[in-house]
Amino acid sequence: MSPIQTVAIIGAGTMGGGIAHIFARSGFAVLLCDIDQTLLDKSLARIRTNLGREAAKGKLTSDEVEAAAARIHLITDRDQLSQAEFAIEAASERLEIKSELFRSLDTILPPSAILATNTSSISITKLAAQTNRPTQVIGMHFFNPVPVMALVEIIHGLQTSQTTFETVRDLAVRLGKTPIEVNDSPGFVSxxxxxxxxxxxxxxxxxxxxxxxxxxxxxxxxxxxxxxxxxxxxxxxxxxxxxxxxxxxxxxxxxxxxxxxxxxxxxxxxxxxxxxxxxxxxx
Missing domain, CATH: 1.10.1040.10 (N-(1-d-carboxylethyl)-l-norvaline Dehydrogenase; domain 2)
Incomplete structure (x- = not known):
């Protein structure tokens, strides 16, 4: 599998914005998607503020802040996510909402793309069953505040392939996080x-x-x-x-x-x- 370069993040709330922040900071092209343009604008402004705080602490230069912010593209139309090699949703913690998202993303993203969820409790196996690519569905549970917290739970669904797991585990490391392998069960470990x-x-x-x-x-x-x-x-x-x-x-x-x-x-x-x-x- 070729290295992931473009990621889609669905949901521009606290978690989605935090996930967009770390992907953009780590050099990925980010497609941040939400149905609410106002929420998208607020999310980008918050990301800029948080990147600025990192610069004030000497963790980033002002040029790196601008480069990271420029990598984030705001999108209200899911169909524009079709070039992403990896997608992660950070929508409300409701099975029906996430299921609809996975069915939609399955038709939009290329067949080789991985579909991940930031769910903190919902079954990865159930979400994978909404798609035609269950071996490429996985849990990637970040913790709030995402730019600060080191842990990411990487959750296997029943059909998640080892290749998908290894790709997402390595992706977490590229983001500067510590991935912990967990099997699918309500609430996972955390x-x-x-x-x-x-x-x-x-x-x-x-x-x-x-x-x-x-x-x-x-x-x-x-x-x-x-x-x-x-x-x-x-x-x-x-x-x-x-x-x-x-x-x-x-x-x-x-x-x-x-x-x-x-x-x-x-x-x-x-x-x-x-x-x-x-x-x-x-x-």
Whole structure:
């Protein structure tokens, strides 16, 4: 397989923008696609700001910042992604949304292209079954903030080929990341372990055992976590946490994964964490 040079990134939110940032910084031509031109413009502006911060720390020169930004092409029409050798979607954590995307990308990208997903919990095998290239479908789960966090979970679907895995593993290394190999299972490793922790922390608040501040202090001071689980939940997005817990609950059938009613009520109220200005804390 020839080296990947052009990548398509579908979804210009926090994760999609972060993924576009690191690909452009690493020398790839980036096709950043979203249906919302305003969101695309905001994403590029945020990427420029973050590249500028890296330059201020001496990690990039001003010329490298401009070159990286110039490699990002904003696209609202998926049909314009046809020259990409690799695509990764960073859409909402809903199976129906991602399935539609994979069916569409399968018809647009060349037959040799790899289709990846940044999903944090949804089955790679189910997404691969939406395409005519299941051996070329894989999970590439980045962590937020993408330019900073070193880990990438590389997730095999049932039919993912070893060639696809090795290509994507090497791609992660080219991006300066540390790839960890994981097999397909709800939540993979990261969220299979993390979400029950966040969920149980929410139960302790709901049951009046402790305040959110106290729960977080226990983990920061007693377990040396850089931030407590409820601060982290606000950072991830409480709606994302609930979506992942529902995937775990449905996929594994164990009641221990049922979302805490307090989390569900907060999402229903629009209290999604940092992105909405209110979650367990006010921002």
């Amino acid at each position: 969220n299979r372990v993390l979400m029950p922790l966040i969920n149980e922390a929410a139960f302790t608040v709901m049951e009046g055992i402790a305040t959110a501040e106290a729960v977080d202090q226990v983990f920061q001071l007693g377990m040396a976590h850089p931030m407590g689980p409820l601060t982290l939940a606000d950072f991830i997005g409480l709606d994302v946490c609930v979506d992942i817990l529902r995937v775990l609950h449905q996929g594994l059938g164990d009641p221990k994964y049922r979302p805490c009613p307090l989390l569900v009520r907060m999402v229903d109220a629009g209290w999604l964490g940092r992105k909405s200005g209110r979650g367990f804390y006010t921002y």
